Each structure stands twice: as C-alpha cells, then as structure tokens.
Amino acid sequence: MLFLVMAIPEVKASLGATAKILWGGTFDPVHQGHVSSALELSGYLGVQPIHLVPNNQPVHRQMPAAKAWQRLKMLCLAIQDYAQLAIDERELKRCGPSYSVLTMQEVRQEIGPDVPLIWCMGMDAFAGLQQWHRWQELLNYGHVLVLTRPATSWPTDPELLTWYAAHKVDEAKYLLASPSGQVAHLELGQHAVSATQIRQQLRLGQKPSATELAPAVAQYIASQSLYGIN
Numbered sequence: 001m002l003f004l005v006m007a008i009p010e011v012k013a014s015l016g017a018t019a020k021i022l023w024g025g026t027f028d029p030v031h032q033g034h035v036s037s038a039l040e041l042s043g044y045l046g047v048q049p050i051h052l053v054p055n056n057q058p059v060h061r062q063m064p065a066a067k068a069w070q071r072l073k074m075l076c077l078a079i080q081d082y083a084q085l086a087i088d089e090r091e092l093k094r095c096g097p098s099y100s101v102l103t104m105q106e107v108r109q110e111i112g113p114d115v116p117l118i119w120c121m122g123m124d125a126f127a128g129l130q131q132w133h134r135w136q137e138l139l140n141y142g143h144v145l146v147l148t149r150p151a152t153s154w155p156t157d158p159e160l161l162t163w164y165a166a167h168k169v170d171e172a173k174y175l176l177a178s179p180s181g182q183v184a185h186l187e188l189g190q191h192a193v194s195a196t197q198i199r200q201q202l203r204l205g206q207k208p209s210a211t212e213l214a215p216a217v218a219q220y221i222a223s224q225s226l227y228g229i230n
C-alpha cells in the first residue's frame with residue numbers, strides 16, 4: 001500500500017490559541033471593499049473579529065479629509081451589523097504618527113508570546129512597505145498578510161521581493177500555525193472600490209452605489225457635509 005506523507009503545518013490556533021487579526025487603514029471613508037474583504041477574510045481564516053485599526057496620523061499619505069472622530073463614526077456605522085468585525089481605536093488615542101510596528105509591538109505585549117498576530121494590508125500598501133518605519137521588525141511581533149486588490153499588481157522592488165520570499169508561507173491559513181515571523185498573500189473576492197474613488201464621486205455630486213459605500217455611511221457623510229458635499 002502506498003502512503004503519501006504531506007507536510008501540512010500544524011495549526012496551533014485550532015488547539016486553543018486565538019489569533020488576533022489587525023487591518024489598519026485611513027478609512028477616509030471606510031467603503032464596502034474594506035468591509036466585504038474583511039468579512040471574507042474572517043470566513044476564510046475562521047477567526048473573528050477582524051480588528052479594523054483607523055490611523056490617527058497616516059505616515060505615507062496626505063492627512064485625511066475627514067476628522068479622526070468622523071472616520072471612527074463611519075467605521076462604527078459600516079460594521080454595526082457584523083459581529084465578525086470590530087474596531088481597535090488605539091492609534092487614534094496615541095499621539096504622533098501611526099506607526100504599525102508600534103501597534104504590533106503593543107498588541108504583542110497584550111496577548112503574550114504564543115498567540116498568532118496578523119497585520120493585513122492591500123497589495124498597494126505592500127508595494128510601499130519599505131518606506132514604513134522599522135518595517136522589517138513587523139515580523140518580530142506578528143505576521144504580514146497581503147491581500148490582492150483589483151488593478152494592483154505585485155511590486156517589482158528586488159529587496160521587497162527577496163524579503164517576501166524569505167518569509168513566505170504558501171497558504172494564508174498557515175499563518176495561524178505560529179505567532180509571528182511569516183508573510184503570505186491571499187486573493188479574496190476582488191472589490192474594485194477605493195476611498196479615492198468614493199471621495200471623487202462625492203465631489204462630483206455622484207452617488208456611490210450600496211455595493212461601494214454602506215447607505216448608513218453615505219447618510220452620515222451627507223449629514224456632516226464631508227468630501228465636498230454641500
């Protein structure tokens with residue numbers, strides 16, 4: 001009889017440790033690309049909640065158009081029906097630039113050394129990872145999960161690709177088998193929506209569809225006259 005032995009990593013998370021999943025962003029505004037992808041990620045990993053982490057002072061982009069408390073309110077409205085999603089407000093409470101490595105370090109201290117910790121980012125954010133403060137140290141505290149995004153291709157920077165290859169696991173689920181130190185990428189349902197596009201639509205007086213922007217968020221934007229709405 002032929003026995004095939006396959007090397008499948010043991011998934012410790014299923015043995016008791018609960019993974020902590022963080023999804024950082026500016027959320028200016030939060031849109032259905034964020035929400036749908038985070039829900040799908042929760043289903044794929046079998047972990048909830050996914051913690052959305054709004055930044056206070058984004059490091060590699062212009063300051064947000066909406067104020068921090070308005071972005072937070074929009075996040076609350078967008079996730080209100082979903083037990084799979086939560087908001088982590090720590091970066092809004094911290095002064096200074098919102099460095100992800102500090103957030104990872106802080107969360108690692110809170111959850112102890114054994115729990116898998118994952119920082120999620122879209123492919124566009126991954127392409128600029130080398131500009132992040134102490135970016136290589138992210139893996140000291142947790143894993144990095146890169147989510148593909150429509151119209152965004154793999155970066156070509158050799159240093160970034162070498163780093164990725166040195167730490168990658170073949171399936172995103174394998175990140176749940178250890179606390180830190182690895183990278184994976186995952187293709188979820190592709191939602192072709194961005195906050196830039198939403199802001200532009202609103203500025204032009206167009207109405208984003210409910211598959212792009214949650215109706216409760218759209219109502220709030222109108223009530224606050226955000227993004228050029230009068």
Ligand code: ATP
Pocket residue numbers: 024025026027028033034037120121122123124125147148149150191192193194195196197
């Ligand atoms: P902007 O257009 O203003 O740059 P954005 O749509 O990229 O905004 P962010 O708040 O900057 O939204 O995104 C937070 C994180 O979510 C980033 O890592 C980003 O790559 C990811 N992300 C945003 N939209 C999507 C999407 N449609 N699918 C997958 N990931 C996404």
